[in-house]
Amino acid sequence: MATIRVTKEFRFEMAHVLQNYDGPCRNVHGHSYVLYVTLAGKPVDDQSNGNNGMVVDFGELKKTVESEIIEKYDHSIVVAGYMPSDKLGEYKSLFENIIITPFQPTCENLVAEFASVLINKFPTGVKLHSIRLFETATAYAEWFASDNN
Numbered sequence: 001m002a003t004i005r006v007t008k009e010f011r012f013e014m015a016h017v018l019q020n021y022d023g024p025c026r027n028v029h030g031h032s033y034v035l036y037v038t039l040a041g042k043p044v045d046d047q048s049n050g051n052n053g054m055v056v057d058f059g060e061l062k063k064t065v066e067s068e069i070i071e072k073y074d075h076s077i078v079v080a081g082y083m084p085s086d087k088l089g090e091y092k093s094l095f096e097n098i099i100i101t102p103f104q105p106t107c108e109n110l111v112a113e114f115a116s117v118l119i120n121k122f123p124t125g126v127k128l129h130s131i132r133l134f135e136t137a138t139a140y141a142e143w144f145a146s147d148n149n
Contacts, residue, residue: 012074041126
């Protein structure tokens with residue numbers, strides 16, 4: 001049986017700050033993110049299995065990504081933990097849902113973080129193939145498992 005790739009799209013709103021950036025993105029600002037998660041595997045070939053013909057149930061893919069990524073990041077502000085403590089303190093006092101990361105919260109770093117969270121969350125035989133994260137309608141970062149073995 002052939003290997004098939006399946007993809008699900010997710011949308012969420014998130015703000016971030018790019019510490020020490022020399023442009024306007026050094027200020028708190030938000031994006032309407034679009035996340036594509038692609039899995040690869042062989043469809044189930046068992047007529048007695050409710051998932052017969054599927055690589056993975058799209059509902060299960062949705063549940064996993066929503067619980068691991070979307071519920072955490074949607075309507076949050078993400079900041080690097082290495083920014084000055086007085087600024088971190090201000091953000092913590094101003095915002096309810098603040099995520100402090102050990103990295104600069106760029107689109108590139110976020111897509112790598114999402115991959116690290118999701119990589120082992122799928123059924124046996126189903127692999128995380130790629131993640132594409134759009135920060136704007138015309139700009140995105142991608143992560144491919146084949147590039148990161």
